Amino acid sequence: MRAMVYRGPYKIRVEEKDVPAIEHPGDAIVRVTLAAICGSDLHLYHGMMPDTRVGTTFGHEFVGVVEEVGSGVRNLKRGDRVMVPFTIFCGTCWFCARGLYSNCHNVNPNATAVGGIYGYSHTCGGYDGGQAEFVRVPFADVGPAVIPDWLAEEDAVLLTDALATGYFGAQLGGITEGDVVVVFGAGPVGLFAAKSAWLMGAGRVIVIDHLANRLAKARTFAHAETYNFTEYDDIIVHLKKLTGHLGADVAIDAVGAEADGNLTQHVTSAKLKLQGGSPVALNWCIDAVRKGGTVSVMGAYGPMFSAVKFGDAMNKGLTLRMNQCPVKRQWPRLFEHIRNGYLKPSDVVTHRIPLEHIAEGYHIFSAKLDGCIKPLIVPDAG
Template sequence: MRAMVYRGPYRVRVEEKAPPRIEHPNDAIVRVQLAAICGSDLHLYHGLMPDTRVGHTFGHEFIGVVEEVGPSVRNLSVGDRVMVPFNIFCGSCWYCARGLYANCHNVNANATAVGGIYGYSHTTGGYDGGQAELVRVPFADVGPSLIPEWMSDEDAVLLTDAVATGYFGAQLGDIKEGDVVVVFGAGPVGLVAAQSSWLMGAGRVIVIDHLEYRLAKAREMAHAETYNFVEHDDVVVLLKRITDHLGADVAIDAVGAEADGNLLQHVTAAKLKLQGGSPVALNWAIDSVRKGGTVSVMGAYGPIFSAVKFGDAMNKGLTLNMNQAHVKRQWPRLFEHVRNGYIKPSDMVTHRVPLEHIAEAYHMFSSKLDGCIKPLVTFDA
């Protein structure tokens, strides 16, 4: 099969690769019809995540058609159109029984915190991802869902991570009616977090970023108040000034370890922008909420060696809620929001790139070229 493969930092290409096979009776093989490149894929692309191995196929946002099922699969049949959450989970462990699919205890031997994730580093299990013609889907009876007939492919693929994660970020904010919510980061996850904040009762939604085209999308798609932090000496002072010097009620960190800048800058937090590895956005969130406020963190963080202002968070009496999104748990409500037109995920799509040109797509997305917000990867019919 044809698949994107990693050949080292800033080096990805499409190669012929052995197709996946059924390895367990509850596996399925899915022929990918549409995939996406996620901001967290850039962490891998830039070589900032540990144990990202040469030859690995990225991609944790994908939909497709079931091509083969293992002998114990009961809920899927060959020919079914499915959407696959980025979490790989068993469905039966202590965590899965409580809907904490991102923390599944049975799918990742390499870590005690996160469960399995498609197409990420081997710290999340080493599962090949969906930027390929075929992908092996473990625990096929509990992960994938049939795509509703009324849902478009582009909406479905974005529900496998970006939309579910943004919605989850707003949930973690525990938003009360009338709250002032500030969202750091106007990428796809931040856009949905801002949209979702309105659905949860926010009275004011503010989005902070440094790219004008993303801020324009936040105004258009999420009807948010926007500020470009490079135009202000201190974004925390700005936020205090525009909130009666109290701060926001809720701050949502939709940045995390955004892969921008070199490793030294990430480790030392020396690059004072919305870049991650360094917890700049997280510290801004801690500083910009009022005392007794809530900070939501669902941005993807890897190992961080620079200081988080935990003492400030404690002294301000903040509530910090954080986790990877439990994608499938969000779907029933999100399906209704999409069907009713409250959220239209495909509004954030800016580029559609064939698999054969995926190296160019990574470069464009990484370098913030051509107003790229969300690129999709297409496959020949």
């Protein structure tokens, strides 16, 4: 098969790899029909995540058609059109039993926090991802779901991470009717978080970013007030003025570790491979929210220590909530919103790139060229 392959920082190409095989009775092999590049993939692309090994195939957002199932699979059959959550989970451990699918205890021998993630380095289990023609899907009776007939494929692929994560970010904010919600970051997750805030009763939604095209999308797609932080001496002072000097009720960090890394990371990454990220957005959330408010963290942070204003959070009496999204838990309600016309996930898609041109796709997305907000990858499997 043809697959995207990592060859080192900023070096990816499409190569021939063996089609994955059934390794366990609970596995399925899925022929990928549509995948996506996620902002968090750029941390891997820049060589700034620990244990990203040469030869790895990235991609944790994908949908496809079941090609083969293991002898133990009961819920799927060959030919089913399926959507696959970005996290891998067993469905039976202590955490899965409580709906904490992203914290599964049985799928990642390399960590005690996050479970397994497709195509996201060996720190997340070492599973190859879906930026390929075929992918092995473990625990196939648990994670994937058959795509409803009424759901378009371009919408379904965004339900595997970006939309579910943005919705989860708003959910963790505990938004109540009339709340002022500020979202830092107008990438796909931030856009979906802002849109979801309205669905949860927000009275005002503000989005902060520095890219004009993303702020424009936040206005048209999420119907949010937008502000470019580069146009203000202190964006927090401006936000306080906008909120009667109290601050927002809920702040959502949809930025996390800057995908380009900071200077220290670029200097040390060759040996240390640290992607903790500057905590600027998180500290802005802590500063921007009112006393007694809630900070929801959706941005991806690595294992590096960061100078977070934890004392300020404590003294303000803030509630901090965060996690990797338990994707499948979000799907029933999101299906309702899409069917009712409240959400059209593919509205954030800006580029559709053939798998053979994925290196150029990564470059466009990484360098923020051509107004790129969300690129989809179209494999060539027949």
